[in-house]
Ligand SMILES: Nc1ncnc2c1ncn2[C@@H]1O[C@H](COP(=O)(O)OP(=O)(O)OP(=O)(O)O)[C@@H](O)[C@H]1O
């Protein structure tokens with residue numbers, strides 16, 4: 001029988017806590033050997049979805065199969081082929097990083113010798129050799145995330161769930177983590193990653209499913225999602241109010257948005273060369289001096305804004 005193309009298939013998942021329906025019919029599919037990002041703000045239902053997919057949580061409706069195994073009926077078979085890390089991972093605070101890795105390796109049926117060897121490889125890969133003999137309770141947030149990811153890789157399961165692997169990391173550690181996640185993917189694993197970061201989904205994932213309020217609100221590749229919000233924009237910033245006002249007058253209906261605080265106007269552009277040149281000509285003819293000009297491609301943040309009416313950035317700073 002040919003292998004199914006999709007390693008993970010979830011259909012119409014429903015889950016309530018009391019009267020609070022937190023998953024409202026989530027469906028998603030992850031092609032084998034690819035990475036899907038489940039993108040959504042706090043409380044969207046990401047962890048709930050991952051816990052259901054990884055057999056840790058019962059659900060009220062819908063179906064999930066992992067490599068053809070029914071999560072509700074064949075939990076043991078599912079658990080044998082998955083690795084889980086992140087907000088719900090199981091590690092022992094009193095054990096050292098090395099001990100945690102060896103313990104998890106043995107749990108995944110590696111021999112003690114194999115578990116030890118694999119642990120040393122992973123400690124190196126995740127730059128944890130110096131911290132290997134310290135108990136986990138003394139680890140920093142970043143070290144913890146790295147150990148978490150290492151733990152999920154100890155037995156190289158073919159399917160890996162990463163629940164917000166980089167939340168709370170500083171930018172440098174985040175980029176290092178992206179490298180590790182990419183290597184995980186290159187090893188052939190099927191990965192479902194949750195994130196609140198548009199940029200992360202953009203950087204890592206083959207496919208993106210955007211959820212909000214327990215529902216899928218959009219899906220596609222980063223490129224497809226970005227194309228739904230349309231064209232490039234030209235932002236022109238002025239260094240004084242009179243130039244800013246004169247520019248709005250001169251550019252007229254070309255102005256899509258203005259920002260009084262930054263003294264910036266944004267124009268929608270259809271044909272980059274033609275539209276940028278004509279905006280420059282209009283400003284030059286009116287003898288208006290601008291300070292900077294830049295072209296913005298639509299970002300996933302724009303997608304989020306157009307889908308939910310709120311920007312991810314607004315939420316973070318709120
Ligand atoms: N055990 C629980 N009992 C009651 N409500 C819960 C429980 N777990 C989660 N919820 C609720 O379900 C909703 C979805 O939570 P979930 O943890 O799946 O969100 P999330 O997308 O992972 O958010 P975050 O980005 O903050 O991790 C939230 O409103 C949350 O309060």
Ligand SMILES: [Mg+2]
Nearest residue numbers: 046047048087
């Ligand atoms: Mg969560």
